[in-house]
Amino acid sequence: MKKECRVCMHHCALEEGQTGRCRARANKGGTIVCANYGQVTALALDPVEKKPLRRFCPGTKILSVGSFGCNLNCPFCQNHDISMADAGTKRKVFISPEELAGRAQELETEGNIGIAYTYNEPLVGYEYIRDTAALVRKAGLKNVVVTNGSVKEEVLMEVLPFVDAMNIDLKGFTEGYYLMIGGDLETVKRFIRHAVGGCHVELTTLIVPGQNDSAGEMGRLARWVAGIDRKIPLHVTRFFPAFRMADDSPTDVHTVYRLAEAASKHLDYVYTGNC
Structure with missing residues (x-):
């Protein structure tokens, strides 16, 4: 029986056994399930500034974890080997929420403050984030979500009660740009508005030459953010060639400074x- 996934704006209608365009959700027995639950593809203790977060626990480290799958299709993705992968990836290893929370606690002696859910799009597997984050919060540690913000508010509300900080990609400020990467600008804007009320939020805009590098677009983006709260930090970052744009040139440093x-x-x- 065909079933519609309601996690994001794509509303994938899936037949039994079929996986959605994010490659992380599937129809099993007439129910949409999280196909990447506990399937970890990357694990590292990183500086919190690398998320990037500049105004949240500076100078600390955080255990960063990723799985597979993403509901966007950015041609410049730096983590395409896992974000564009599916359940067939050989990189994955199962780590239960209890085990992952335990690892975070063990790393406190090395300066770890908690867990950052990152690398792929974590919220396409929000059930694992929710379950793990609840245990991490109970242990007195912090939860960070690094996301493209391209999911429904209902999904956000499943995890937000346990989240201390988010870095949200605001990839550009035109519908055309979001259409090119397989997303929807209004979905992200709604997500940001809701997230700001529940945790510390910082935003990131990757500047891609010829795509979202006009001063006019950056001005509109910044004015919209300021309309929520002008104290929301914005990271204006430099593009480097990757994935389907591996032959392109990196963003000129002066362009990044000008837009910042x-x-x-x-x-x-x-x-x-990245400058």
Whole structure:
């Protein structure tokens, strides 16, 4: 029996045994299930600034974990080997929520403050994030979600009670750009508005040459963010060739600085990255 997935804006209608375009959700027995639950493809103790978060627990480290799957299709994805992978990937290993929370506690002696769900799109497997984050919170540690913000508010509300901070990609500020990467700008804007009320939020915009690098677009983006709260940090970051754009040139450093300056007219905290 065909079943519709309601996690994101794609509303994939899946036949029995079929997997959605995110490759992380599937129809099993007439129920949409999390196909990547506990399937870990990447695990590392990172500086929190690498998420990137600049105004949340600076100088600390956080255990970063990723799985497979993503509901966007960015041609410049830096983690395409896992974000574009499916259940067939050989990199995965099962780690239960209890085991992952335990590892986070063991790493406290090395400066770990909690867990960051990152690398692929974590919220396409929100059930694992929710279950693990509840245990991490109970242990007195922190939860960070690094996300493209392209899921429904109902999914956000499943995890937000346990989340201390998010970095959300606001990849551009036109519907055309979001259409190109397989997303929807309004979905992300709604997600950001809801997230800001529940945890610390920082935003990231990757500047891709010829795509979202105009001062006018950055000005509109920054004014919209300021309309929520001008103290929301924005990371303006430099594109490097990767995936389907491996033959392109990196963003000119001066372009990044120029757009960061344009954003600074509206926002109190603007940071440049990869420069």
